[in-house]
Amino acid sequence: MTQTTIPKPQKPWSTSLAQRLATAGVLAIALVLAGAAVELTGLSGKLGFAAAYFFFASLLIFVQQLRLRDLAAAKDSLLSSFAFLAMTLTLIPIVSIVSTVFLKGYKGIHFGMFTNDMTLASVNDPVTSGGLIHALIGTLIMVGGALIVSFPIGLLTALYLTEIRGNLARPIKFLVQAMSGVPSIVAGLFILSILVIPITQELTGLMGSLALSILMIPTIARTAEEMLLLIPNDLREAGVALGATQWRTVSGVVVPAAKSGLVTAVILGIARIIGETAPILLVSGGADALNFNPTSGPMGSLPFYIWKAFLTGGTEEAYARAWGGMLILLILIMVLFGLARYLSGRKAS
Amino acid sequence: MAPTENSNNENNMEKKMQTTTPSSLASVAGNREQRVPGTNLLGTGLETRGVHAWFGTKHVLSDVSLDFAAGTVTALIGPSGCGKSTYLRTLNRMHEFIPTAALAGEVLLDGQDIYAPGTDVTKIRLRVGMVFQKPNPFPSMTIGENVLSGLKLAQLKKSNTDELLESCLVRAGLWSEVKDRLGEHGGALSGGQQQRLCIARALAVEPQVLLMDEPCSALDPGSTFRIEETISELAKSMTIVIVTHNMQQAARVSDYTAFFLSDGGPGIMVETAPTSKIFSSPTDKRTEDYVTGRFG
Numbered sequence: 001m002t003q004t005t006i007p008k009p010q011k012p013w014s015t016s017l018a019q020r021l022a023t024a025g026v027l028a029i030a031l032v033l034a035g036a037a038v039e040l041t042g043l044s045g046k047l048g049f050a051a052a053y054f055f056f057a058s059l060l061i062f063v064q065q066l067r068l069r070d071l072a073a074a075k076d077s078l079l080s081s082f083a084f085l086a087m088t089l090t091l092i093p094i095v096s097i098v099s100t101v102f103l104k105g106y107k108g109i110h111f112g113m114f115t116n117d118m119t120l121a122s123v124n125d126p127v128t129s130g131g132l133i134h135a136l137i138g139t140l141i142m143v144g145g146a147l148i149v150s151f152p153i154g155l156l157t158a159l160y161l162t163e164i165r166g167n168l169a170r171p172i173k174f175l176v177q178a179m180s181g182v183p184s185i186v187a188g189l190f191i192l193s194i195l196v197i198p199i200t201q202e203l204t205g206l207m208g209s210l211a212l213s214i215l216m217i218p219t220i221a222r223t224a225e226e227m228l229l230l231i232p233n234d235l236r237e238a239g240v241a242l243g244a245t246q247w248r249t250v251s252g253v254v255v256p257a258a259k260s261g262l263v264t265a266v267i268l269g270i271a272r273i274i275g276e277t278a279p280i281l282l283v284s285g286g287a288d289a290l291n292f293n294p295t296s297g298p299m300g301s302l303p304f305y306i307w308k309a310f311l312t313g314g315t316e317e318a319y320a321r322a323w324g325g326m327l328i329l330l331i332l333i334m335v336l337f338g339l340a341r342y343l344s345g346r347k348a349s
Numbered sequence: 350m351a352p353t354e355n356s357n358n359e360n361n362m363e364k365k366m367q368t369t370t371p372s373s374l375a376s377v378a379g380n381r382e383q384r385v386p387g388t389n390l391l392g393t394g395l396e397t398r399g400v401h402a403w404f405g406t407k408h409v410l411s412d413v414s415l416d417f418a419a420g421t422v423t424a425l426i427g428p429s430g431c432g433k434s435t436y437l438r439t440l441n442r443m444h445e446f447i448p449t450a451a452l453a454g455e456v457l458l459d460g461q462d463i464y465a466p467g468t469d470v471t472k473i474r475l476r477v478g479m480v481f482q483k484p485n486p487f488p489s490m491t492i493g494e495n496v497l498s499g500l501k502l503a504q505l506k507k508s509n510t511d512e513l514l515e516s517c518l519v520r521a522g523l524w525s526e527v528k529d530r531l532g533e534h535g536g537a538l539s540g541g542q543q544q545r546l547c548i549a550r551a552l553a554v555e556p557q558v559l560l561m562d563e564p565c566s567a568l569d570p571g572s573t574f575r576i577e578e579t580i581s582e583l584a585k586s587m588t589i590v591i592v593t594h595n596m597q598q599a600a601r602v603s604d605y606t607a608f609f610l611s612d613g614g615p616g617i618m619v620e621t622a623p624t625s626k627i628f629s630s631p632t633d634k635r636t637e638d639y640v641t642g643r644f645g
Contacts, residue, residue, distance in 0.1 A: 165448070234485040238547070241443055243475030243554055244502030252502050256489035 026064055030057035054085055101326045108324020117300075118288035127320045132328060134290040135305035138205060139332070141294050142284065142301060143274055145209030146216050150269060153213075154220030155255075155262065161221075162228040163236075163250050173225075180218035187214040188279030196283055205294030208284030208301070212273040220269040227261025228254065263344035267337055274333055277303040302329040394419040394588055395440060395477070395558055400454035401615070402435050402444060410435050411615035413454075415607055417558070422580060422589040424599035424624065427609030427639070432616025433592050436609070437560050440590065441477035442470050458558070475503055478556030482563040484543035486535030486550070493531035495546055499554035513553060521549035522579045541572020548579060559583065561591040565598065577602050596640060600628055608636045 015023075034053035037043055043052055058081035066074040113131035121130025157176065161169050191211040196203065231254050239249030255262070280286060285298025286308065302325055309322035395417040402410035410432035417423050425433040438444040440456055442463060455462045463473045486495045496517050500507050507513060514531070518524040523545040527538070535546055544564060551559060561580070565573040573595075580589060580602045593599050599606050606628075607621035620633045631637045638644055 232485070234481060234483055235487060237443065237446060238481065238485045238487070238550075239498075239502055240446060241441065241474055241479040241481075242499040242502050242550065243471045244499075245471055248502045248504070252498070253487050253489070257487065259489065 022064070023061070026060045027057055030060050054081070057081065058085075098330065101323065101330050104320075104323040105327025105330075106324075108320040108322070109327060113324065113328075117290045118305075124315055125317060127317050127324070130321075132300075132302065132305050132321075132325055134287060134300040135302045135325065136328065136332070137290060137292065138208075138284070138287075138300040138304075139274065139302045139329075141292070142205050142208040142212060142280070142299065143270060145206065145294055146212035146273055147266065147270065149209065149213040150216035150220050151266060154217050154265070154269065155224050157217070157221040158224035158228055158265075159250060161225050163246065163254065176218050176221050176225075179214075180222060182214065182218075183278075184211075184215055184276045185278040185282070187211045188282035190214065191279070191283050202296070203283055203285035203298050204296060205284050205291065205299030208280050208299060209294065211279035211283050212276060215276065215279070216269040216273050219272045220265045223265035223268050224258075224262055227258045227265060230261065231257050260344035263340050267340045270336055271333065274336075275303050275329065277301075277307050280304050281307070302332070394421075394459075395590075396457045397436075397440070398455040398457065400436065400439055400456065401452065402432065402439055403449075403451040404435075404447065405449040408615040410439075411617050413609075413618045415618060415621060417588050417590055417605075419557075419588050420584065420586075421604045422584045422591065422602055423605040423607060424603035425590065425592045425607050425609060426594075426596060426599050427616070427619075428611075428644075429594070430616075431609040431611040433609040434562050435616070436618075437562055437590060437592050440558070440560055441474050441479055443474075443479060445470075471503065475499075475505075475554050476556055477558040477560060478551035478554065480544070480548050480551055480559065480561045480564045482566055484540055484547050484567065486538070486543050486546050488534070488536055490535065491532050492527050492535055492538070492546060495535045496549045496553050498550060503554060505554065517549040517552045520552055520579070520582060521545045522575050522582070523549055539572070541568045541575060544568060544572065544576060545579065548576070548583075552583075556587065558588045558590065561589065563592050563594060566594060573598070596628075600624060608633075608639060610635055610639070 030053055033056040034049055037052040037056075038045075038049050043049070058078060061077045061081060062074045065077045108127055110128045110131075112128055114133055114136070116129075116131030117134035118130045118132070157172065160166060161173055161176075188211045191207050191214070195210065196207055200207065235253050235257060236249055239253040240246070244252065280301045281304060284301065284304075286304035287298035287300045289300075291297050291299050306322045306325040306329070309318045309325060313319060313322065397413055397415050400410065400413045401408065413432075413436055415423075425437065427433050435444065438446075439452060444450050444452060452464070456464060458473065458476060462468075463477075486492075487498055490498055493514055494501075496514050497510055499505070500510070500513075515524060515528075518527060523542060526542060527533075527546075530537075535543060538546060544567075548559075548564075565576055568576070577598065580591065583589060584602075584604075591599075591602065603624045605621060606624045608619045608627065608631075609616050610619045611617070620627065620631060620636045622631070627636060628640055631640060
């Protein structure tokens with residue numbers, strides 16, 4: 001048997017070191033030129049420098065590609081430059097918000113905030129007194145309540161639109177789309193005027209949940225509809241051809257196949273409402289005391305906690321509380337998203 | 350699967366492939382053991398009387414009357430767009446799954462019209478199973494769950510599902526390949542294996558008729574051969590109707606062949622006869638032109 005030598009695996013298509021160095025050189029020159037432009041011309045500041053750098057970098061890469069290759073490649077590089085610019089512009093606010101909240105918020109974080117509420121602390125007390133457990137619990141209860149109301153309604157609406165496709169499908173689709181543009185204050189006022197004032201005459205967490213549901217249902221229904229439309233018709237036919245009723249096919253085949261998409265619908269629904277302040281303000285009261293009962297008495301929430309700390313505060317301690325509350329809200333959202341992604345991805349592999 | 354068995358299969362397949370040039374289709378069809386209608390105890394078969402079909406106002410199928418005797422394999426052949434798939438879907442009421450669909454005529458299963466008012470459509474589909482052109486295993490289920498999904502979906506009570514699972518996979522010719530990986534997802538299988546999984550799934554609810562809509566058109570020759578073997582095996586216990594674009598396949602697997610054609614208007618059934626006759630001495634000129642490859 002002859003010995004075959006196995007060649008070393010290579011990637012002949014990847015960029016060579018020389019090319020990388022050339023690109024790095026071009027970018028370095030652009031950096032110098034941008035520095036010079038800021039010194040010598042009317043441009044100034046970080047923004048001016050960034051604009052000049054982008055201008056010189058894309059220009060130099062364009063020229064380099066034109067010399068090394070051809071016009072088509074040069075145009076290609078120009079498109080890449082603009083795509084990179086757009087990506088950066090998108091990233092800046094996100095990174096800025098997250099970093100600001102972290103940098104300002106960590107000062108407001110202390111262990112006691114998860115055990116205390118604000119009944120005994122005032123704006124002038126040190127940050128370590130009081131806490132936001134009432135707001136955290138309130139947010140979880142109200143969002144959970146809204147989810148319990150919205151998910152079945154949203155999913156069934158989506159099933160009506162995609163599976164039953166009744167005569168009302170078109171107008172309902174239009175209404176759901178229109179409903180997703182309802183301002184949150186309107187949702188709050190709606191619950192206030194049809195439930196709170198005429199019937200319950202009490203601001204409670206349940207009313208907050210219902211107001212949030214009005215905002216959440218269209219988001220869940222629309223996303224779930226899109227996810228269900230992605231399920232190939234073959235699977236519905238296969239289910240029905242096995243002697244299943246439509247309901248069994250939907251519950252046994254279509255919905256399980258769309259599971260990860262439906263989790264996305266829930267994530268987007270939660271994302272839509274978790275930071276809502278206006279409806280909470282109107283119908284759930286926004287208490288400083290911990291309240292586990294959504295059917296009785298006012299209930300706090302994180303957005304309300306932040307709003308109150310900023311509005312009634314004016315002291316350094318109050319601002320620290322507000323930023324701390326924002327950080328907790330941000331972390332809560334991240335945890336929920338991570339959890340949802342984990343749950344939806346677990347069985348798919 | 351043992352390596353020797355594998356190579357045997359390939360040899361067989363090559364032999365069959367070689368003998369199936371259009372001119373020798375008739376001899377291939379002649380090789381198949383002729384089954385006599387009505388010798389099987391599985392009901393009296395399926396008949397259609399003057400079936401027409403529409404999509405919206407478009408008349409796609411005109412006046413098709415055909416008998417499928419119990420325990421036979423019938424191939425429906427014809428050029429694309431001649432209505433043979435539409436016709437197949439009228440046989441288990443999948444036609445009505447398309448919102449604009451309409452129908453006239455009778456489809457009799459054991460003498461009962463499956464379109465008669467008050468007929469439970471899900472019961473009909475349990476008795477007349479279907480395998481689709483594209484393999485479509487349920488993505489959220491494992492291989493084992495896929496096979497038994499019909500029981501769950503139709504809410505049939507079965508004891509001893511393990512035995513049923515094995516027997517369905519054996520009959521579909523897939524058992525030896527998947528017996529150690531029943532817990533994996535169906536998507537992990539190759540296209541040909543997925544199609545055999547879909548056949549096993551259709552078998553689990555024990556239909557008396559199995560409809561196959563171009564079951565091999567998305568598959569390679571090796572998988573096609575395995576499925577044709579499966580069809581021959583299944584024909585012992587059920588009635589099979591298969592739509593195919595592949596005339597060699599029709600010649601290899603079927604007892605009877607029906608030729609469909611559309612001249613721009615609705616599709617019609619031109620001729621039906623024992624398969625060997627269709628490929629050796631068809632009555633109609635158009636059938637002869639088609640099976641000898643002069644058009645289509």
